[in-house]
Amino acid sequence: MNRWLEKSSWGLVVGCRVFGAHLTAALFPKRCLACRSILTANGINPMCFVCRQSLLPIRVPYCVQCGLPFENQSPEIQRTCGDCTAHPPQFESARSAFVYGEAVRSAVVHLKSAGNVRHARELVMLAQTAGVVPDWSDADAILPIPYFRKRLKQRGFAPTVMIADALAGPWKTKVLNQILFRVKETEPQRGKSAAGRRKNVRGAFEARPDVSGMSVILVDDVMTTGATLDAAAQSLRAAGAKSIRCYTLARALLS
Ligand SMILES: [Zn+2]
Ligand SMILES: [Zn+2]
Numbered sequence: 001m002n003r004w005l006e007k008s009s010w011g012l013v014v015g016c017r018v019f020g021a022h023l024t025a026a027l028f029p030k031r032c033l034a035c036r037s038i039l040t041a042n043g044i045n046p047m048c049f050v051c052r053q054s055l056l057p058i059r060v061p062y063c064v065q066c067g068l069p070f071e072n073q074s075p076e077i078q079r080t081c082g083d084c085t086a087h088p089p090q091f092e093s094a095r096s097a098f099v100y101g102e103a104v105r106s107a108v109v110h111l112k113s114a115g116n117v118r119h120a121r122e123l124v125m126l127a128q129t130a131g132v133v134p135d136w137s138d139a140d141a142i143l144p145i146p147y148f149r150k151r152l153k154q155r156g157f158a159p160t161v162m163i164a165d166a167l168a169g170p171w172k173t174k175v176l177n178q179i180l181f182r183v184k185e186t187e188p189q190r191g192k193s194a195a196g197r198r199k200n201v202r203g204a205f206e207a208r209p210d211v212s213g214m215s216v217i218l219v220d221d222v223m224t225t226g227a228t229l230d231a232a233a234q235s236l237r238a239a240g241a242k243s244i245r246c247y248t249l250a251r252a253l254l255s
Helices: 003-027 049-054 082-086 102-114 117-129 149-155 159-171 194-201 227-238
Strands: 093-099 141-144 180-182 205-207 215-223 243-251
Touching (some): 093 117, 102 117, 102 159, 102 215, 102 243, 117 159, 141 159, 180 227, 194 227, 205 227, 215 227
Parallel strands (some): 141 215, 215 243
Antiparallel strands (some): 180 205
């Protein structure tokens, strides 16, 4: 091919790519993870300014075990909350990135309905930017909270696996999703009391003995009373897990 032709066809390729990118941006503009408003074309933030401002990252002081934020207390305070004292959970510690406010709720609902891997990565990126992803790179594996087989088939994807995959980078740890299984179909936890939630998920999980001696991190989207994570931790403990920590994108605070 002569040089002029070579140059002009390369220019054509670049031009088509640029045009294609503009067309994609025009047809499918990047939207705020939470309120779905259109974001500026070159912005790196996955959430609009208003939604980002409304996020409440969870920082100390909180319950040293379940991570429940304490109000109006010294950041140095080191104690467990009433629930952890009354019903000590099977996991060593649980931490959440944000209080389950409107923006996080919308983002999580969207992640669970759209199943877009990018959304999970962007939510984890927001948590990292806010400094609320603990350094747990000493763990052996990340275990996403599993779905019941029938529910997973209906949905077609597992949002908890997407969140776990997004955390595998920061924690430099592998995701194992063939260790923990949901063996019982449970009712939705919403609207149940703390005792009702515990009863609902009792015996819902089973773990393979492969986890014996491992230090693991359980990952879920939202933690409310921690009943689901505790039930999963119980099965991991029974299978011989050495240490169990939990991480969720959000923590719903019961009023
Ligand atoms: Zn927004
Ligand atoms: Zn607690």
